[in-house]
Amino acid sequence: MKRLDISRLDVSSLLRYDACVRCGECTITCPTGGEAQDVELVTPRGKILRLREFIRMQYGIKARLFGPKVIADNDLRELSERAYECTICGQCKAVCPVGLDTIAMWENMREFLVANGLGPLPAHEPLVKSIENYDNPWMQPRTQRSRWSKRLGKEVSVGDSVNEAHDVLYFVGCTAAYDPNIRAMAEKTARVLAHAAVDFGTLGNDEGCCGSTMMRTGLSESAKGLVLGNIEKFERASPSVIVTSCAGCYKTLKQDYPKYGKLPAPVVHIAELVGDLIDSGKVSPSARVDKTVSFHDPCHLGRHVGLYAAPRRILESIPGVRLVEMDRNRENARCCGAGGGVKTAFPKLADDISGMRVADAEQVGCEVLTTSCPFCYQSLKSAIASRRSGLEMVDLMELLWRSLQVPR
Numbered sequence: 001m002k003r004l005d006i007s008r009l010d011v012s013s014l015l016r017y018d019a020c021v022r023c024g025e026c027t028i029t030c031p032t033g034g035e036a037q038d039v040e041l042v043t044p045r046g047k048i049l050r051l052r053e054f055i056r057m058q059y060g061i062k063a064r065l066f067g068p069k070v071i072a073d074n075d076l077r078e079l080s081e082r083a084y085e086c087t088i089c090g091q092c093k094a095v096c097p098v099g100l101d102t103i104a105m106w107e108n109m110r111e112f113l114v115a116n117g118l119g120p121l122p123a124h125e126p127l128v129k130s131i132e133n134y135d136n137p138w139m140q141p142r143t144q145r146s147r148w149s150k151r152l153g154k155e156v157s158v159g160d161s162v163n164e165a166h167d168v169l170y171f172v173g174c175t176a177a178y179d180p181n182i183r184a185m186a187e188k189t190a191r192v193l194a195h196a197a198v199d200f201g202t203l204g205n206d207e208g209c210c211g212s213t214m215m216r217t218g219l220s221e222s223a224k225g226l227v228l229g230n231i232e233k234f235e236r237a238s239p240s241v242i243v244t245s246c247a248g249c250y251k252t253l254k255q256d257y258p259k260y261g262k263l264p265a266p267v268v269h270i271a272e273l274v275g276d277l278i279d280s281g282k283v284s285p286s287a288r289v290d291k292t293v294s295f296h297d298p299c300h301l302g303r304h305v306g307l308y309a310a311p312r313r314i315l316e317s318i319p320g321v322r323l324v325e326m327d328r329n330r331e332n333a334r335c336c337g338a339g340g341g342v343k344t345a346f347p348k349l350a351d352d353i354s355g356m357r358v359a360d361a362e363q364v365g366c367e368v369l370t371t372s373c374p375f376c377y378q379s380l381k382s383a384i385a386s387r388r389s390g391l392e393m394v395d396l397m398e399l400l401w402r403s404l405q406v407p408r
């Protein structure tokens, strides 16, 4: 076996591997290692110690004096498999007393695995091929990307930001654009924006995948073309703000795109934009929605970017809504189980985790579970169905829209 190539491990991650004090705080709330499986190698600490051991075996002082030790292929494959069982939810980062940026570590660990031919997993390949061939992970034709907007009818016009100037560019994202079960998220977002008379447009069929799936599975190099293509279209559209309704697109455009190039406008999530519209009186929820509601913080919105207040601000503005927090909320919110490619490669594990999240909501007695991410929505909705739970899963914009439809 050839020596491990550690050139893809960035220096800050290497330092973080050595900074781990093995306290195990991160193993308690890790959804994949601690709660769902109880396998040490899946826990943050387990992965850190194993990779550190491998690096020492081949690059440590003994390796330099006596030659590198061979690492068994099975051990490498096991590390890879376990590393991809992580949802990259960031819970370990939130609890680590040393303050290790484990999100950066796991993403970098996957880049390292890819560089050594150990990732992504075979189960991820159809997604990756689909993005390469169709610009979306769902094997759907490019010409169908804007089909969701046909459901809006004549009363809502979605501007064409490719050919016209619009103040706001709505980046729809692949899942809301293509998945028939999630299209309502894009539709209600457009309806709310139109209701507030926001001048907005989309890139229509020219929008490309944001690249999140590639980045989260360790293929950040391969995502470069997608990212630069989107940035070029953003520049041509020249909006004053770019808005997303998907938490994954939001994190990717906001935190990852600046590593590839400069964006022409700030990126905001729809919850932030609508929160501002409520504050300025341009959106005034008035119809009662008499429901007890809990908000599930998507990891990409919460722990990754720190956006907690805006969705709650919207819920508090809806007459009749009683907001109840789950025991684990904000930076301690339990992950839905779908992120980091886990739903694709380990569907049973993802379902176990989403089932635990639905149980969290049931425990506080809410009637409606809401969120602001298509992946969380999808996985929680399917967990509600498989548990035969009485909960109703509703996207945040859809819930708001119910309160904006005042009979005239």
Ligand code: SF4
Binding pocket: 019, 020, 021, 022, 023, 024, 025, 026, 027, 044, 045, 048, 092, 095, 096, 097, 098, 099, 100
């Ligand atoms: S909480 Fe931080 S320091 Fe403690 S074992 Fe986990 S990664 Fe290491």
Ligand code: SF4
Binding pocket: 029, 030, 031, 032, 033, 042, 043, 044, 085, 086, 087, 088, 089, 090, 091, 092, 093, 102, 106
């Ligand atoms: S990011 Fe989440 S799933 Fe991954 S190791 Fe940390 S706590 Fe576990």
